[in-house]
Amino acid sequence: MSERPVIGVFDSGFGGLTVLRELLKHLPGADFVYLGDTAHLPYGSKSQAMITRYTHAAIFELVSHGAQLVVIACNTASALALPSLQASAPVPLVGVIGPGAEAAAAIAPAGGTAVVLATEATVASHAYAQACAAAGLSAVEKACPLFVPLVEEGWIDGSITEQIAEVYLREALSLTEEMPAAIVLGCTHYPLLRPLLGRVVERIAGNVPIVDSAEATARRTALVLPDAVADTGVEPAIRFFATDSAAKFARLGPSFLGRAIEHVETVDLDG
Structure with missing residues (x-):
């Protein structure tokens, strides 16, 4: 060894x-x-x-x-x-879930809300919502089922992926009454989309930090x-x-x- x-x-x-x-x-x-x-x-x-x-x-x-x-x-x-x-x-x-939720809570004001982007299975488990609640943070969970196949096809940039990301993010933002304090990448594929997601988030929501659960x-x-x-x-x-x-x-x-x-x-x- x-x-x-x-x-x-x-x-x-x-x-x-x-x-x-x-x-x-x-x-x-x-x-x-x-x-x-x-x-x-x-x-x-x-x-x-x-x-x-x-x-x-x-x-x-x-x-x-x-x-x-x-x-x-x-x-x-x-x-x-x-x-x-x-x-x-x-x-x-x-x-990967607890650390991601705690990282979001560390940059969010008390009682703030995080938007969690994840797969359908992870969203259905509500594990991020529970972990965020334990860290003193509200959470809105949004399933993004097309992200994984897009990443695996190498489509991590370009107009099609950006349009899909904008639809998902606008749907997620519509679920919360306030601007989120953080956006959590709740799938191991999603960090490859971080530059694209950053552009989309800034365009539609302003300066909202993105938390990478991997980091x-x-x-x-x-x-x-x-x-x-x-x-x-x-x-x-x-x-x-x-x-x-x-x-x-x-x-x-x-x-x-x-x-x-x-x-x-x-x-x-x-x-």
Whole structure:
């Protein structure tokens, strides 16, 4: 096992690579193991019991490869599986929903409102609304189902994506009587749309800050594992695992991670 801290990162696919990208920035003293459950995505169509089963298996798979902490870089798994697994997990777990809500609350006035943009499954769970309420913040949740396929097609800019984003944002703003204090990106795909969303938000709502749950999660992880914060000057080692379509993972993953992915190993969570 490496002498450096090892952080495991789990997602239902490769969207969680945006979280890994932020972890690499904030915890340069760690090595990483990433597992994408590409055989069973999307998690949004699965039952809570099935999502919990696969998340549990992924945690133990990552621990078997040396992970001393696991980041659940999947909003659906964070909402539906993390609460029941937290106490019994063999290592500390960090989800993406609590940190995102707390980051929004930190910049919002008391009693303010956040607009949460997320997938239909995450919105249906109301996990962000609950997390925001716990942080003293009201929340309006808006499902944006077209964002994920647009990102995966590489359409992160351009007039079509911008028009769709404007429709979603105007619909979200119509649900609140006041201008939101923050807009939370509640899906791991959405950070790739942040520049475009920033333009649209400024045009229709003015200067409303956008909170990236991936960045907030990395900051939370740094608090849990402070030994990994110092930059030792050594390039972090990263191992990538997928449960299916390793070639597709290697092809699409770099646009999320911001760096090349040389090799993806295949594992089975159904055993």
